């Protein structure tokens with residue numbers, strides 16, 4: 409393991425998320441992991457982030473987020489998922505490390 413996201417890390421949003429027609433997260437937006445709190449109905453959805461537009465907190469899965477900075481040296485990560493500053497590399501996809509299948513992901517993640 410070792411590449412799970414931790415509280416305080418800055419991530420990218422992978423794609424636009426809508427809730428009732430309003431954009432709550434937009435692609436490439438930066439968000440900070442505020443807490444780890446698995447959704448009982450979908451344990452993979454455990455990263456708590458706050459929407460800048462609605463002010464509410466949402467649970468997203470690792471699949472919804474992309475790491476922004478190298479956890480080893482803090483350098484800005486590039487599209488290639490390789491750190492330019494050290495030998496750190498993202499192995500695989502965050503979404504493949506979910507424990508067990510969850511229910512289908514609803515559009516917009518889970519509201520707390």
Ligand SMILES: [Zn+2]
Pocket residue numbers: 478479480481482483491492493494495496
């Ligand atoms: Zn690095």
